Amino acid sequence: MKHIITLNTRDMKRSEEKGGCGECQTSCQSACKTSCGIANQQCENKNA
């Protein structure tokens, strides 16, 4: 690659196969309480 650098990111397609355990934090149950964001949440599934 000469013109593009790609950051390491989670493979969404693979997460569709391996994810969905539902153990992660509920979106609003944290610091915000008045907006919704899930980008800052950690996946709890160490095998996914």
Added chain:
Amino acid sequence: MIHQYKLNGYNIVLDVYSASVHVTDDLAYDAIHLIDEGKSVEEAKKELAKMHQDATEEDLDDTFSDIQELTDSGKLFTKDIYEKAAGYLKKQTTVVKALCLLVAHTCNLNCSYCFASQGKFKGDEGLMTFETAKRAIDFLVENSGNRRNLEVDFFGGEPLVNFDVCKKTVEYARSIEKQHNKNFRFTLTTNGVNVTDEVIEWANKECYNVVLSLDGRKEVNDRFRVNRAGQGSYDRIVPNFQKFVEARGDKNYYMRGTFSHFNTDFTKDIFHMADDLGFTELSMEPVVTEPSSPSALTEEDLPVLYEQYEILAKDMLRREKDGKPITFYHYMIDLEHGPCVYKRVSGCGSGTEYMAVTAWGDLYPCHQFVNDPEYKLGNVFDGVDRHDLVDTFKECNVYSRPECKECWARMYCAGGCSANALHATGDIKGVYEYGCKLFRKRMECALMMKVAEAEMAQEQENEA
């Protein structure tokens, strides 16, 4: 879907559905845009040559070769294949895994901008009894299925007005968690007025997270965060919070502020909390209030707020380079170990896996719906009786709002906040566009920081 933007000297390309983040030179940036517009490689190449007359034939070939390689590996121009995943988590038997316990419908402060109207939620004052709190814990265990991690937030009003019930509730939950194979995570959200040594010791032992309300500079904090006699709270709460955080060690906490039309220069408040008060874990939220309120954010404020978010991101990078980083809640984004696609498309969980419990045990979809009779779901004693409402909330996800269809940020917000949507449009399936605009700006800044951090890591590696 592709989202491209330039920020802090970087050309950033986000491939929405694979969640891949790319940083490009100008040539690739323009080439991706041309392909995204629907041009063939041949057409795009011709146009690109006109736009970049100094580019050689080899440059052009290499650029399109890079694009093709990423397209083939599923990291560019990917399609949305996740609609069927949207309902997956919530179509399962409803599992409740988080409760917001409003242990006190009263407050020892009288903040005029409070969405909970000083804890009364436009209703009566009152304190939750231990019996009700205990029943709420049992309700959560009974309705949590196989979910192991259960979250309980002590909220209000001001929960420390009812500290004894908080303590007994934790004691009770701890006494039953092993037998039910559960792991309770408690959060305390407090205004700091009643933070004592006993509270600090208890919270640091029992609470996974504490959220400490402070708006920043003294004059900003004391504009709204006053006691019932109208006196500002800053001088009382800041020393309490500093002691609290120091004793907390490496456990989670957030200084949580609110900014309004009166302090659109909110980065000054964040930097005050960091530089003058010594806090490193920071969150600052736009005020949630009626548009007619003098504190409400306006359209004219938007460019100012966008600039503030950029100032914050750039300054956080500077602090990182200097070895003294701070955390901003909305810029925390884990690209490698963040949420799976189910979480990303499933909506926030209000009214399904997350509910608020009033002092009297009534259940609402979340803390922002409390005392709205149309949204009362049931109570912790008899359970949920408005299954129709639960079903409506189950349907709230990334695909349920037509406005989200064209939004590049939807995989980061899961479809937004239903309560904000209701208050802005009269419909939980509406869209609070102002909040979306700020959210998108925050995501652009957060992603830019990731790009900059990757560059810093590469530089360090090269030096080593």
